[in-house]
Structure formats: C-alpha cells, structure tokens
Amino acid sequence: MTIEDLRTIAENERQAQKKFQHHVCVCIAAGCLSSGADQVRDAIKKEVAEAGMAGEVLVKGVGCMGLCSAGPLVSVETEDQLFANVTPEDASELVRSIDTGTADLKHCDTAVPFFERQQKIVLENSGKIDPERIEDYISNDGYRALVTAITEMTPPEIVALMVKSGLRGRGGAGYPTGLKWSTVSKTGEQAKYVICNADEGDPGAFMDRAVLESDPHRVLEGMAIAAYAVGAQNGFIYVRAEYPLAVKHLKTAIKQAERLGLLGNNICNSRFSFHVDIRLGAGAFVCGEETALIASIEGQRGAPRPRPPYPAQEGLWNCPTLINNVETFANVAPIVRNGAAWFAAIGTEKSKGTKVFALAGRVANTGLIEVPMGITLREIIHEIGGGIPDGKQYKAVQTGGPSGGCIPEQHLDSPVDYESLARIGSIMGSGGMIVMDETSCMVDVAKYFMEFCASESCGKCVPCRTGTRQMLAILEKITAGEATAADLALLEELCDLVKNTSLCGLGQSAPNPVVTTLKYFHDEYDRHISGEGCPICKEHAASSAEVSQ
Amino acid sequence: MTKAPVRIKTLTIDGREVGAREDQTILDVARENHIFIPTLCDLPGLTAVGACRLCLVEVRGVNRLLPACVTAVAEGMEVSVSSERIDRYRRSILELLFAERNHVCSVCVTNGHCDLQSLALKLGMTHVHFPYQYPRLPVDASHERFVVDHNRCILCTRCVRVCDEIEGAHTWDVMSRGVDCRVITDLAEPWGKSESCTGCGKCVQVCPTGALSEKGKSVAEMSKRRQFLPYLTLMREARR
Amino acid sequence: MTDRKTRLATVWLDGCSGCHMSLLDTDERLIEVAKRVDVVWGPLVDHKEFPADVDVTLVEGAISSVADLDRIKVVRARTGILVSLGDCAVTGNVPALRNRFGAGAVLRRAYLENETLDAQIPRQVVPELLPMARPVHEVVPVDVFVPGCPPSADLIFSVLSDLLEGKRPTPAAIFG
Numbered sequence: 025m026t027i028e029d030l031r032t033i034a035e036n037e038r039q040a041q042k043k044f045q046h047h048v049c050v051c052i053a054a055g056c057l058s059s060g061a062d063q064v065r066d067a068i069k070k071e072v073a074e075a076g077m078a079g080e081v082l083v084k085g086v087g088c089m090g091l092c093s094a095g096p097l098v099s100v101e102t103e104d105q106l107f108a109n110v111t112p113e114d115a116s117e118l119v120r121s122i123d124t125g126t127a128d129l130k131h132c133d134t135a136v137p138f139f140e141r142q143q144k145i146v147l148e149n150s151g152k153i154d155p156e157r158i159e160d161y162i163s164n165d166g167y168r169a170l171v172t173a174i175t176e177m178t179p180p181e182i183v184a185l186m187v188k189s190g191l192r193g194r195g196g197a198g199y200p201t202g203l204k205w206s207t208v209s210k211t212g213e214q215a216k217y218v219i220c221n222a223d224e225g226d227p228g229a230f231m232d233r234a235v236l237e238s239d240p241h242r243v244l245e246g247m248a249i250a251a252y253a254v255g256a257q258n259g260f261i262y263v264r265a266e267y268p269l270a271v272k273h274l275k276t277a278i279k280q281a282e283r284l285g286l287l288g289n290n291i292c293n294s295r296f297s298f299h300v301d302i303r304l305g306a307g308a309f310v311c312g313e314e315t316a317l318i319a320s321i322e323g324q325r326g327a328p329r330p331r332p333p334y335p336a337q338e339g340l341w342n343c344p345t346l347i348n349n350v351e352t353f354a355n356v357a358p359i360v361r362n363g364a365a366w367f368a369a370i371g372t373e374k375s376k377g378t379k380v381f382a383l384a385g386r387v388a389n390t391g392l393i394e395v396p397m398g399i400t401l402r403e404i405i406h407e408i409g410g411g412i413p414d415g416k417q418y419k420a421v422q423t424g425g426p427s428g429g430c431i432p433e434q435h436l437d438s439p440v441d442y443e444s445l446a447r448i449g450s451i452m453g454s455g456g457m458i459v460m461d462e463t464s465c466m467v468d469v470a471k472y473f474m475e476f477c478a479s480e481s482c483g484k485c486v487p488c489r490t491g492t493r494q495m496l497a498i499l500e501k502i503t504a505g506e507a508t509a510a511d512l513a514l515l516e517e518l519c520d521l522v523k524n525t526s527l528c529g530l531g532q533s534a535p536n537p538v539v540t541t542l543k544y545f546h547d548e549y550d551r552h553i554s555g556e557g558c559p560i561c562k563e564h565a566a567s568s569a570e571v572s573q
Numbered sequence: 574m575t576k577a578p579v580r581i582k583t584l585t586i587d588g589r590e591v592g593a594r595e596d597q598t599i600l601d602v603a604r605e606n607h608i609f610i611p612t613l614c615d616l617p618g619l620t621a622v623g624a625c626r627l628c629l630v631e632v633r634g635v636n637r638l639l640p641a642c643v644t645a646v647a648e649g650m651e652v653s654v655s656s657e658r659i660d661r662y663r664r665s666i667l668e669l670l671f672a673e674r675n676h677v678c679s680v681c682v683t684n685g686h687c688d689l690q691s692l693a694l695k696l697g698m699t700h701v702h703f704p705y706q707y708p709r710l711p712v713d714a715s716h717e718r719f720v721v722d723h724n725r726c727i728l729c730t731r732c733v734r735v736c737d738e739i740e741g742a743h744t745w746d747v748m749s750r751g752v753d754c755r756v757i758t759d760l761a762e763p764w765g766k767s768e769s770c771t772g773c774g775k776c777v778q779v780c781p782t783g784a785l786s787e788k789g790k791s792v793a794e795m796s797k798r799r800q801f802l803p804y805l806t807l808m809r810e811a812r813r
Numbered sequence: 814m815t816d817r818k819t820r821l822a823t824v825w826l827d828g829c830s831g832c833h834m835s836l837l838d839t840d841e842r843l844i845e846v847a848k849r850v851d852v853v854w855g856p857l858v859d860h861k862e863f864p865a866d867v868d869v870t871l872v873e874g875a876i877s878s879v880a881d882l883d884r885i886k887v888v889r890a891r892t893g894i895l896v897s898l899g900d901c902a903v904t905g906n907v908p909a910l911r912n913r914f915g916a917g918a919v920l921r922r923a924y925l926e927n928e929t930l931d932a933q934i935p936r937q938v939v940p941e942l943l944p945m946a947r948p949v950h951e952v953v954p955v956d957v958f959v960p961g962c963p964p965s966a967d968l969i970f971s972v973l974s975d976l977l978e979g980k981r982p983t984p985a986a987i988f989g
Contacts, residue, residue: 308750310750325746325747327747329622329623330622330623330640330643332645478751478752479750479751480750480751481750481751481752482750482751483728483747483749483750483751483752483753483754484622484624484728485623485624485625485626486624486625486626486666486669486670486727487626487666487669489673489728489751489752489754490669490670490672490673490706490752491669492751493673493706493751493752494669494672494703494704497704497706514702514703517665521662521665521666524637524638524662525626525629525638525662525666526626527623527624527626527640671904675910675913677904677906677907677909677910678900678962678987678988678989679900679906679907679962679988679989680907680910681989684989685989687989690987690988690989691987693987693988694985694986694987694988697983697985699903699958699960699983699984699986700897700903700904700948700950700955700958700960701904701948702950704951705904705905705909705912705947705948707909707912707913707945708913709913709914710913
C-alpha cells in the first residue's frame with residue numbers, strides 16, 4: 025500500500041458515490057437502532073427499489089448523528105435535510121419527495137446551536153460514512169495519516185508531533201499523550217503492546233461506543249500510528265461485551281484493514297508489523313482502570329495493582345504497554361494529517377482540541393456532542409443542550425460519572441477543561457454529562473453513585489471495599505430520614521479516608537459525588553437530618569406509591 | 574553471566590538514616606532496621622499486593638500516601654512511618670475490617686495468636702466507631718483437616734498467594750466484587766471436594782486470622798507456624 | 814475536687830458477669846478502692862432506681878433488650894464518666910452473634926426447639942429483645958473503653974485507679 029494506492033481507492037469510491045444523485049443516510053448506531061432504525065433503512069431501500077430509483081438513490085447505514093433523543097435520524101445529503109423520529113411507514117413519503125425535498129416528515133432544524141456550536145474532529149465522519157466499508161473511510165482521508173507516518177516519518181518525529189499537539193488522555197485523567205508515548209518508545213527494542221481502552225462504564229456515557237460504532241477505522245488507524253511510534257508489534261482493543269455493534273464493526277474493520285495491508289505484517293512494505301485483537305470485557309467497571317484491564321487481558325481477575333511500575337514500563341505480560349482511550353486514539357490521525365499546530369490552536373492553553381460528551385438527563389437535546397475545550401458548561405447545557413425542558417430550574421450537572429462531582433449553577437460559567445473542572449471538585453472524566461433539574465434530590469444522587477461504586481469495587485483494598493459500603497449505608501440512612509449530625513460527620517470522615525487510602529482511581533475518586541454535594545448542596549443534607557425532611561424525596565415516595573397502587 | 578553490582582541507596586525513615594539495596598522496598602528496609610510498619614496482607618516470601626493499606630507512609634515531596642510494601646527505595650527519600658494522620662487512617666482501616674465481618678475474638682480459635690487482634694492493640698484501637706455490618710457468612714468444614722470460616726476472613730489473599738506461588742496448586746482464588754468477595758477453593762467448590770488442593774496446609778499457616786484453621790482446635794488453641802516460608806523461599810533461591 | 818468519695822456504679826446488661834468477676838479478682842486491692850469510693854449501684858444492690866449524680870459507671874454487657882436500652886439511657890444521663898467494660902459492652906461480642914440470624918431465630922431456638930415441656934416464647938416479665946444486640950457506644954456516648962473478655966483484674970484496677978485520681982485512662986488492651 026502506497027499513498028497513491030490509497031488515493032486510487034479514495035477516487036474510485038468518490039466516483040462510485042457520485043453516480044448517485046441522492047445520498048440517504050440512516051443512523052444505525054445503538055441509539056437509533058434501539059428505536060428501529062434498521063427497519064427504517066430496510067424500508068427505504070425497499071421503496072427505492074420499488075420506485076426503480078436504485079441507480080439514483082444511495083441508501084446507507086451510517087454512525088451516530090448526535091441528536092439521539094430525536095432518533096431514528098435520516099439525512100438526505102444532497103438536499104441537506106435531516107429528518108427526526110422516522111418510522112418505516114415514512115419511507116414512501118421520503119422517497120416520493122426526494123427530488124423536490126418537500127417530504128411531509130418531521131424536519132430537524134440543523135441551523136440551531138446543537139449543530140452549529142459543535143466542532144468535530146473525533147466525530148468528523150460519524151453519521152456520514154458507512155462504518156462497515158473501509159473504502160468510505162478512505163475516501164474521507166482515512167489511513168492517509170498512517171501511510172504518511174510509515175512512509176515519510178520516523179517514530180521519534182511522530183512522538184514529537186504528539187507532544188507538540190498537546191493532546192491529553194481522553195479517558196479522564198488527562199495525562200499528556202505525547203509524554204506517555206515517549207516513555208514507551210524509550211524502553212528499548214523489545215516486545216511492546218498498544219492497548220485501546222474501550223471499557224466505557226460510566227452510567228449515561230456512550231462516547232466510545234459511538235466512535236467505535238460509527239468510525240472504527242479511525243481508532244485502528246490511531247492505534248497503528250501509535251504502535252509505529254512506540255515500536256509495538258501487537259495491540260488489543262478491550263471493549264465491553266455489552267457493545268455488540270461496536271464489536272461487530274471493529275471485527276469487520278480489522279479484517280478489511282488487514283486485507284488492504286493496513287494492518288498485519290509489513291505494513292506499506294516496511295519492516296513495521298502490527299496485529300490487533302479484540303478482548304471482550306465481562307462487565308466489571310473496575311476493568312476500565314488500566315492495571316485491572318491489563319490483568320483481565322492476561323486472563324487474571326480484573327483487579328488493579330499499585331502503580332508504579334506504570335504500564336508504560338511494565339504492562340501487559342510485564343512488557344512496556346501504551347494504553348490509551350478510544351477517543352484519544354481517534355484524535356491521532358487528524359493530528360498527523362493536519363499538524364500539531366492546527367490541533368494546538370483549538371481549545372485552551374492547557375487543554376487542547378475538542379472533547380466528546382454524552383449529554384444526558386434533564387436537558388432538551390440529549391445525545392452526543394463534540395465541543396472545543398474551554399467552552400463553558402452554560403453554553404453546553406443551555407445553548408447546545410437547549411436548556412432544561414418543561415420550564416424547570418437547573419440544579420446541577422454531573423461530569424465524570426461516579427468519579428466526578430455535581431456542579432451547581434454558580435459554577436456554570438467555568439470553562440470545560442481538565443484544570444477548571446478539577447478546581448470546582450469534579451473531573452473531566454471520559455465525557456459523561458448528566459444534567460439535573462429541581463426535581464432531583466442531591467443526596468439521592470450521591471447515594472446512587474455511591475451504590476454504583478460500592479458494588480463495582482473490586483474488593484481488593486480495604487477502604488474501597490468496605491469504606492464505600494459504610495458510606496452507602498449512611499447515605500441510605502440519610503435519605504430514609506433516620507440520620508443524625510453524627511452520621512454526617514462520619515460520612516465526611518469516610519470521604520477523606522477512602523479518597524486518601526484507596527489503591528486505585530475507583531476508590532480514590534468514589535467520594536467525589538458525596539464531597540461535591542456536601543459542598544454545594546449541604547442544605548439538602550441538613551433538610552434530611554432535621555425533622556423537616558426532603559420535599560423532593562417525599563414527592564418521589566408519594567408518586568411511586570401511586571404507581572404501585 | 575556476571576551479576577550487575579547491587580547499588581546501595583541511602584534514605585531516612587523517621588529521621589533515621591538507613592542504607593538499602595536498590596531493589597528493596599520501604600517495608601523491607603524498615604523491617605531490617607526494626608522500624609515497625611503495620612501490615613496484614615504482606616508476608617515476606619509472597620508477592621506484595623498493596624491491598625490492606627495499613628503500611629501507607631508519608632514520603633516527603635509526594636502528595637499522596639504510599640504503600641511501603643510495594644514502594645521501592647530511592648536515594649535521599651525521606652519517609653515518615655507514623656504521624657497523627659497516618660495513625661488515624663490505620664486505626665480506621667482496622668476498624669473497617671472489624672466492622673466488615675464477624676470477628677468475635679473471645680470465641681475464636683486464634684484468640685491470642687491473631688495478627689488482626691494484636692494489631693488492634695498495637696495501633697491503640699479501643700473500639701470500632703463504624704457500624705458493624707453483621708453479614709451472614711458460611712463456614713466450610715468439608716475438608717478433612719482444615720476449616721475456612723468466612724466470618725473471620727479479611728481478604729488479605731495470603732492463602733491465594735502461598736497456594737499459587739509456593740505450593741503451585743492455585744486452589745485458592747477470590748470471587749465476586751466489593752463486600753461480596755470471598756476466598757474460594759477451585760471454582761467455589763467445597764474445600765473438601767477440591768481436586769487441586771494438596772492438603773499441604775500452607776494457607777492455614779499464613780492466614781493472619783482465624784479464617785483458616787486446623788480442625789480439632791478450640792478457642793485460642795490455633796497458633797500459626799510461619800517459619801517455613803522464609804526457609805522455603807531461601808531453598809528455592811539457592812536452587813536457582 | 815473535694816474530699817468527697819467517688820460515687821461508683823457498676824451495671825450488668827447483656828453479659829455473662831465475667832467482667833464483674835474480674836473486677837472482684839482485684840482481690841485485696843478492692844479494700845484500697847473501697848476506701849475511696851461509694852458503691853452506689855451494682856448488680857446486687859437492691860435499689861429499684863439508678864441513683865443520680867454518679868461519678869463513674871462501669872457497664873458490662875451489650876444492649877440486647879428493651880430493658881437494657883431504657884437502663885443505659887438513664888445511666889448515661891446520670892453518670893459523669895461512662896466506662897464500657899469488657900468486649901460485650903465494647904464490641905457486642907457473644908450477645909451480638911445472634912445479629913446475623915435475627916432475634917426471632919434465637920428465641921425459637923431457645924424456647925421452642927430446645928424445650929420439650931410447654932414450649933412457648935415468653936411474652937411477659939422477660940423484656941423484649943431488640944432486633945440487634947449492640948455495643949454501648951452505638952446507643953449512648955461512652956467515655957472510656959476497656960476491651961477484653963474479660964478485661965484482666967490488673968487492667969480494671971489500673972483503669973479504676975486512674976479514674977479515682979481524676980485521670981482519663983486510655984487503656985492499651987486486647988480484644989478477646
């Protein structure tokens with residue numbers, strides 16, 4: 025494979041697609057799929073065939089278009105139209121009016137902040153290309169970065185490029201990616217591994233799933249470039265078994281890339297070989313922690329071990345291992361293609377590029393968004409997210425999942441970057457963003473996350489295993505209205521203990537939801553322990569009693 | 574092949590200057606110099622896992638606490654093994670262990686010979702200020718010579734490691750997550766039915782509490798013999 | 814502090830009385846102690862009501878029944894320094910062994926399954942069991958903890974001596 029070969033494939037694909045007057049793209053990523061998008065696609069295909077328009081209309085399944093709450097989504101590219109909540113019955117109307125663009129269907133306005141305020145790097149192909157066709161990816165600049173890297177650049181040049189770009193780990197902690205690559209590359213010539221962490225587990229988060237489902241080749245390309253840069257020969261993608269579509273697309277993608285010689289032995293006729301395998305996670309949240317993930321790939325119990333040594337020094341089977349998150353790898357090819365300066369120009373001083381968020385909860389537009397770093401939470405929630413529905417009041421946004429914190433109104437103008445979020449007690453995390461309105465009881469929210477951490481603790485270290493359980497018991501006591509001020513003091517003591525003495529990130533960050541709600545919503549705790557009680561909890565209890573009746 | 578010369582590092586522990594080989598951990602050096610650092614999961618001769626968190630120490634210039642059992646020494650390191658904060662954390666961790674399962678010293682086979690019990694004394698734990706959890710846990714007496722009482726298990730995994738690393742049987746392992754974790758034999762079969770167990774009893778001897786004991790022992794009668802472990806390790810290294 | 818003798822009480826809740834036996838095991842040292850204290854309440858004292866203004870109360874046993882609960886609340890309210898004496902008071906110990914099974918299972922075992930003649934669970938005179946037997950400090954604040962099953966006579970004597978000298982002892986004592 026040379027850059028010319030790649031160009032030929034891309035050109036052929038573009039010519040083939042140009043033959044069609046209309047491109048109808050049906051989102052078949054997990055969100056829309058769950059509302060029957062596959063049936064919509066089949067119905068449209070059938071209508072096209074019946075209308076004898078198979079030569080004019082290209083119907084393809086594509087990845088996530090972002091506005092999941094309005095799914096199934098169908099776009100007609102030539103008319104620049106987006107339709108929402110499409111059903112199989114709508115197919116005939118859609119095909120009938122495809123020439124005039126006057127379909128009597130629910131239109132989705134794309135000239136709104138939800139679409140206009142986004143900036144797409146990771147998701148640039150998402151919702152546009154067919155994730156199961158490598159040619160579609162190649163015709164959108166796919167694998168150009170890999171071929172360029174192998175044929176024109178040295179590994180140290182690529183590492184330097186990553187350092188210069190300022191890219192930081194998108195898994196949550198924000199460790200500088202270039203620095204990590206540099207550490208692994210300096211470990212000398214020996215067996216090394218590249219691992220893609222796709223064990224996304226935060227409640228309400230689905231960024232990695234969307235990327236893998238919508239554009240799997242982008243991740244493979246990033247991994248291959250990384251492997252070339254650090255001198256690794258083998259790679260693993262550790263993806264949760266609950267993502268069958270992502271796994272399917274990945275498997276197809278790996279096969280296709282191997283067939284074209286973009287993965288496997290002697291890539292681009294060079295001495296560089298790179299093989300990628302998939303490993304399925306069995307559903308343990310803690311396996312998203314890198315050392316636990318590595319243990320799991322090794323076939324051992326998925327429990328973290330103390331660091332150092334870091335995986336970059338001693339990782340998989342004690343070999344130097346580069347482990348990055350899906351979104352991190354997805355940023356690599358564009359950086360190689362467009363240069364470090366281009367990437368570094370986006371975002372803030374210390375947090376470069378964009379970040380994908382899964383916007384969920386009490387916000388008008390729920391779905392997947394990609395925004396430049398430095399955008400404020402207010403812009404995300406009230407502009408892109410369209411604000412709080414049903415005339416309710418905003419209360420808090422939870423970022424970073426069970427390891428993150430709840431951010432109140434007063435901090436809505438703080439920019440979204442690693443340092444700013446940490447300063448207000450939360451974390452960037454992998455990109456989960458759950459918006460809550462006045463109908464959420466913050467103690468109840470803290471209890472929910474603590475329950476999650478307690479049951480997902482691997483049980484290895486004492487503070488996380490039993491400390492989180494003690495905290496959960498106190499939170500249950502508080503929400504049941506049976507707690508006293510002494511219980512609250514004990515809760516605070518446990519927050520400090522679990523945070524400072526736990527072995528891995530799961531335990532160290534498990535108290536965050538409690539700490540931030542205690543800090544910003546202390547009055548709600550007080551209300552629970554005073555005789556007064558919590559009006560929100562009471563209302564919930566009343567309405568659930570009604571339901572059970 | 575000639576061995577690379579071992580480098581010596583100098584560090585201070587609680588203000589005392591000590592010398593150490595570069596491959597030693599803080600805990601190794603502390604032990605050599607008779608400086609007490611509490612541990613429950615660590616046992617010389619077994620791989621350190623850093624699980625009990627009792628050996629956390631402060632190292633100057635590092636803003637988090639480090640487990641002494643897995644932290645390598647470094648030149649000029651300044652270690653504090655005790656402070657008001659660390660002592661408080663250690664007592665709390667012990668209390669969490671006592672509250673987690675059903676540790677009733679007065680009726681335990683290892684009363685008077687128990688690492689958990691003696692550490693409570695040593696660290697000045699006067700009572701448990703966290704609510705007791707009182708889980709319902711089984712006792713497996715199916716093995717002809719040994720008993721496992723999960724009520725007394727602190728999940729230190731010494732049994733798992735000694736069985737895997739020294740005996741080579743890997744009969745023991747851990748199942749489930751969080752507080753539901755249990756040590757198990759084979760695939761959670763009764764111990765008496767285990768096909769991999771050689772009946773060597775090493776697990777019983779390294780167990781810090783009364784979780785693993787010999788049959789026929791009454792209250793306070795079960796003392797553990799751990800001398801074999803350094804001996805076995807030594808022999809093994811000599812053979813290499 | 815005036816020359817007034819220390820008003821000392823001892824309370825026996827759900828325990829085996831072994832801690833009281835251990836107190837008596839201080840033997841002749843008791844004579845020394847007796848010179849400096851007024852024993853205003855104890856298991857063998859015939860008063861019906863716990864006296865007021867007690868300086869030091871030693872509590873043996875866990876809080877197992879409604880009666881224990883009522884008693885400890887009064888004791889706490891009328892005591893200066895409350896001492897949890899022995900493992901039952903400090904940890905729940907043997908009485909708390911039943912917590913895993915619930916009070917009902919214990920009553921059934923004791924009064925129905927093991928009884929051949931007129932088996933019935935008593936509903937009068939015998940105070941009702943709480944769902945859980947609990948250590949004293951989970952119910953009321955405790956000032957001094959003296960673990961041990963029982964605490965040794967020497968330990969009890971040293972704790973008492975400290976208390977009589979107005980010191981707040983922090984005994985280094987082993988559970989069990």
